[in-house]
Structure formats: structure tokens, C-alpha cells
Amino acid sequence: MVVCSRxxxxxxxxxxxxxxxxxxxxxxxxxxxxxxxxxxxxxxGRAHGVDVVRVDQPGLSxxxxxxxxxxxxxxxxxxxxxxxxxxxxxDAARRALTADDTVGAVWGSxxxxxxxxxxxxxxxxxxxxxxxxxxDSDLIAIGHGANMAFRxxxxxxxxxxxxxxxxxxxxxxxxxxxxxxxxxRAGWRVRSAPDMVVAHVRWRDNREALRQxxxxxxxxxxxxxxxxxxxxxRRLIGRELWHHGAVPAARASRRLQPTLAAAAVVRTAGxxxxxxxxxxxxLRGEHFGG
Numbered sequence: 001m002v003v004c005s006r007x008x009x010x011x012x013x014x015x016x017x018x019x020x021x022x023x024x025x026x027x028x029x030x031x032x033x034x035x036x037x038x039x040x041x042x043x044x045g046r047a048h049g050v051d052v053v054r055v056d057q058p059g060l061s062x063x064x065x066x067x068x069x070x071x072x073x074x075x076x077x078x079x080x081x082x083x084x085x086x087x088x089x090x091d092a093a094r095r096a097l098t099a100d101d102t103v104g105a106v107w108g109s110x111x112x113x114x115x116x117x118x119x120x121x122x123x124x125x126x127x128x129x130x131x132x133x134x135x136d137s138d139l140i141a142i143g144h145g146a147n148m149a150f151r152x153x154x155x156x157x158x159x160x161x162x163x164x165x166x167x168x169x170x171x172x173x174x175x176x177x178x179x180x181x182x183x184x185r186a187g188w189r190v191r192s193a194p195d196m197v198v199a200h201v202r203w204r205d206n207r208e209a210l211r212q213x214x215x216x217x218x219x220x221x222x223x224x225x226x227x228x229x230x231x232x233x234r235r236l237i238g239r240e241l242w243h244h245g246a247v248p249a250a251r252a253s254r255r256l257q258p259t260l261a262a263a264a265v266v267r268t269a270g271x272x273x274x275x276x277x278x279x280x281x282x283l284r285g286e287h288f289g290g
Contacts, residue, residue, distance in 0.1 A: 107143025221274020
């Protein structure tokens with residue numbers, strides 16, 4: 001099980017007891033110190049008796065790759081330092097992955113703890129109905145890195161997360177969406193596990209939440225470029241600009257919800273920036289890189 005943290009020792013300290021409680025004594029737990037500016041994240045991990053892996057370059061994908069490669073378990077779970085797993089979280093993830101050997105990845109529900117910043121929540125999937133993803137699915141509705149699990153052999157066969165994507169990297173986010181899409185593309189099934197639940201702690205103010213929406217847009221734009229290069233002929237750009245930009249912005253404006261309208265506009269601006277950035281970076285196989 002992997003938790004990545006960068007300069008958020010307080011959130012990590014609050015998360016680890018709950019993570020520990022959801023695991024068994026035989027489970028591996030790795031904290032990745034993702035290029036933190038001081039030793040506080042590592043100190044918190046060691047104080048809780050957790051293996052700590054230090055990554056000197058920032059980037060969430062880089063940290064996640066270092067984390068799962070430091071484990072040996074056949075099933076690898078990921079959550080964030082601002083999430084609090086339910087007691088049955090680990091068992092629900094393992095059941096969902098091991099009950100069917102065609103399933104390569106699962107995602108769980110993320111409920112908001114303490115309300116949502118500014119009237120909207122960055123992680124809002126609290127659905128209790130199971131969902132089966134396909135290559136035709138809108139990736140915005142398929143899981144997120146705050147609560148996901150993979151078969152180890154799937155991570156190995158796909159060379160892990162794309163390190164150009166994700167917070168701290170040039171392409172800012174969407175490493176989770178990209179990974180789910182590549183798992184599907186490789187012929188595995190990807191589905192939700194509604195009983196695999198974490199609570200997301202509210203800590204962002206409106207300004208930081210809007211910055212994060214911009215980063216989400218950047219990652220989505222870059223991923224659209226990658227998918228197009230790899231032969232996906234769906235109308236990805238038009239769907240993004242219309243269904244996740246113009247439509248929600250107009251709806252929020254009509255309902256006098258300026259924060260929601262701003263979120264849609266900011267995400268669209270990020271998406272356009274992500275298209276431009278992604279087009280400048282060649283692919284190496286299914287990963288961005290030289």
C-alpha cells in the first residue's frame with residue numbers, strides 16, 4: 001500500500017493511523033517522501049513505523065512508481081495523505097481485484113469530509129453503484145488517484161505511471177486517468193468497488209481549489225493529445241470543451257453559482273494549455289518522453 005506526501009507532514013500524521021487500521025499485520029505500507037523541502041514527512045513516516053522511500057525530484061507519478069516498486073505485494077493500493085480510509089477499505093479492494101482474474105484495476109468511492117471548498121469538491125465520487133469502465137467511457141468519471149488499486153503484474157507490464165503527468169510534473173495531473181485508460185487498452189477490465197471508501201479531508205480554500213482545477217485541465221488536455229497519437233479517434237477535444245467546459249459554466253451561471261462557473265472556465269483554460277504542452281512532447285511507447 002502506497003501513500004505519497006510532499007510537504008504535508010500534518011496531513012500525513014493524521015492519515016497514517018487510519019491507513020494502518022485498514023491493513024493487516026502482513027501488509028506492506030510505504031510512505032513516499034516526494035521531494036519534500038525538509039525532513040518532516042520522513043520523520044512522520046518513521047515515527048509510525050512505516051517504510052519511507054525518498055524521491056528527490058518532484059512529481060506524483062514518479063513518487064507512485066517509486067512506492068509500488070518498493071513493495072512486493074501482488075495487489076497495490078494507493079491513497080493520498082489527505083484521505084482517511086474506512087476500516088474495510090483494503091479488504092474491499094482485494095475482493096474486487098481477486099474475484100475476477102480479468103480485472104486489472106479498480107477505483108473506490110471518495111466522500112467529502114467536512115463539506116466542499118467553496119461549494120464544489122475536487123473529489124466528489126460517493127457513488128454506491130458499481131460501474132464498469134470501457135474505452136468509450138468519459139475518463140473524468142473513472143476513478144481518481146485518491147483511491148485506486150492495481151494488480152502488480154499490470155503495473156509492471158505497463159511500466160507504471162507516466163512520469164510526465166501528475167502534480168509536480170510539467171503536465172500537472174491525469175496520471176490516474178491515463179493509467180486506467182492504458183489498463184483498458186491492454187485488454188484488462190477496470191471497474192469501481194463501491195465498498196472501497198475513503199473520506200477526503202477539506203483543506204483547500206477557493207483559490208487553491210481553482211488552481212487545482214486548472215491543473216486537472218492541463219492533465220486532461222495532455223492526455224487527449226496522447227490518446228490521439230495512440231490511435232484513439234473519439235472526439236475527445238470537442239467533448240471536453242463542450243461537456244466539461246461550456247455546459248457546466250453556463251449551467252452554473254444560470255443558477256448564480258459563480259464559483260462553479262469559475263471552476264469550469266479555469267479547467268477549460270488548463271485543458272487548452274495541456275493540449276499545447278502535450279503536443280510539444282514526443283511519446284516513448286505509451287509514455288511522454290524523449
